[in-house]
Amino acid sequence: MATLDLNAISKSFGTAKVLHNISLAIEDKEFVVFVGPSGCGKSTLLRIIAGLEEATSGEIIIEGKDVSKAHPVDRGISMVFQSYALYPHLTVFENIAFPLRVQKISGSELNDRVGRAAEILQLTDKLQLKPGQLSGGQRQRVAIGRSIVRNPKVFLFDEPLSNLDAALRGDMRVELSQLHRQLDATMVYVTHDQVEAMTMADRIVVLNAGRVEQFGSPMELYHHPATKFVASFIGQPNMNFIPAEVTSVRDGLSVLLEGGHKMTLPVNTSTVHVGDRVEVGIRPENVALGESGLDVNVRVLERLGGVSITHGTVGDGTRFSASLPGDVPIIEGRNIILSINPQDCHVFDAQGDVLRRQSAPELVS
Numbered sequence: 001m002a003t004l005d006l007n008a009i010s011k012s013f014g015t016a017k018v019l020h021n022i023s024l025a026i027e028d029k030e031f032v033v034f035v036g037p038s039g040c041g042k043s044t045l046l047r048i049i050a051g052l053e054e055a056t057s058g059e060i061i062i063e064g065k066d067v068s069k070a071h072p073v074d075r076g077i078s079m080v081f082q083s084y085a086l087y088p089h090l091t092v093f094e095n096i097a098f099p100l101r102v103q104k105i106s107g108s109e110l111n112d113r114v115g116r117a118a119e120i121l122q123l124t125d126k127l128q129l130k131p132g133q134l135s136g137g138q139r140q141r142v143a144i145g146r147s148i149v150r151n152p153k154v155f156l157f158d159e160p161l162s163n164l165d166a167a168l169r170g171d172m173r174v175e176l177s178q179l180h181r182q183l184d185a186t187m188v189y190v191t192h193d194q195v196e197a198m199t200m201a202d203r204i205v206v207l208n209a210g211r212v213e214q215f216g217s218p219m220e221l222y223h224h225p226a227t228k229f230v231a232s233f234i235g236q237p238n239m240n241f242i243p244a245e246v247t248s249v250r251d252g253l254s255v256l257l258e259g260g261h262k263m264t265l266p267v268n269t270s271t272v273h274v275g276d277r278v279e280v281g282i283r284p285e286n287v288a289l290g291e292s293g294l295d296v297n298v299r300v301l302e303r304l305g306g307v308s309i310t311h312g313t314v315g316d317g318t319r320f321s322a323s324l325p326g327d328v329p330i331i332e333g334r335n336i337i338l339s340i341n342p343q344d345c346h347v348f349d350a351q352g353d354v355l356r357r358q359s360a361p362e363l364v365s
């Protein structure tokens with residue numbers, strides 16, 4: 001298996017620049033997920049790694065070797081597509097064996113490699129069926145089997161679960177995580193689904209408009225988002241953002257939140273001044289019903305059983321959601337007071353960059 005380094009990758013289609021100077025060092029056996037909204041460039045970046053698209057500038061290094069100009073089949077990578085791309089007239093066995101036949105591998109080696117892939121993917125009793133006789137999840141496993149038999153250095157996945165229904169997607173997430181552990185392989189996975197990114201990745205690359213917003217472990221991104229974009233993309237339900245005015249920068253950052261609540265937050269104040277506008281980010285799960293705190297008008301209450309999600313507003317109508325205990329005694333239309341621990345707040349400047357916490361070490365983004 002292998003390391004994968006991207007050095008200053010840029011890509012333009014005509015005059016449209018879709019990737020800007022992307023550098024990433026992916027470690028051996030790492031499961032890295034590229035996540036971001038539609039059009040941010042994640043598929044293009046994956047296709048450049050695969051050799052299906054050429055970068056305008058920059059280098060792709062696999063296991064220390066520059067493969068930027070190498071043909072896709074010579075890069076030691078294997079890609080699993082969203083559309084499975086199975087041959088309907090061939091059996092599962094022949095679909096999985098296909099890349100080996102192209103490489104003129106036959107006999108017992110072919111049987112062994114297909115057999116091993118089928119075993120890992122629990123397809124052994126399906127080998128004589130045709131793709132049309134399989135469920136969506138089983139078809140996706142056949143597509144993955146076709147990757148496994150090639151013993152690639154790096155596996156690439158382009159939204160492989162997006163054609164599956166929600167329940168099956170959940171199952172396949174677990175299967176893919178197990179597969180990663182079993183194969184001990186370097187994997188790069190593209191999705192727009194932050195839940196897939198959070199649950200499967202060793203590290204996540206958050207892309208926004210062709211740039212890397214942040215590269216870090218799921219919990220780093222959750223606890224220490226570098227930008228408002230990352231903060232709003234990672235975590236369910238989404239983080240709340242309340243406009244605020246800086247009232248003091250002595251002994252922490254004191255702010256007056258829209259709606260009148262005052263707080264002093266333990267963040268680095270070197271780049272903000274009294275009178276500046278900032279936004280305070282608060283996760284729905286970081287609040288509790290209290291005696292003093294944020295005054296929220298509850299518009300809608302969603303009882304999910306174990307938790308209740310309230311959707312409401314503060315101040316002049318800024319939306320605010322809270323995740324509270326299932327049986328919480330709340331009535332729609334009434335106001336509630338939510339207490340907030342200043343340690344749980346994130347503060348973003350006018351550019352959307354986070355003000356680092358005083359206590360937290362600087363994180364490399």
Ligand SMILES: Nc1ncnc2c1ncn2[C@@H]1O[C@H](COP(=O)(O)OP(=O)(O)OP(=O)(O)O)[C@@H](O)[C@H]1O
Pocket residue numbers: 013018036037038039040041042043044045192
């Ligand atoms: N062959 C192409 N020619 C011109 N523009 C392209 C081409 N391929 C992609 N683009 C543009 O590049 C940008 C990035 O596309 P890309 O498919 O990489 O985004 P994505 O993040 O994977 O989005 P999605 O989740 O919708 O697939 C988009 O603006 C897209 O229109």
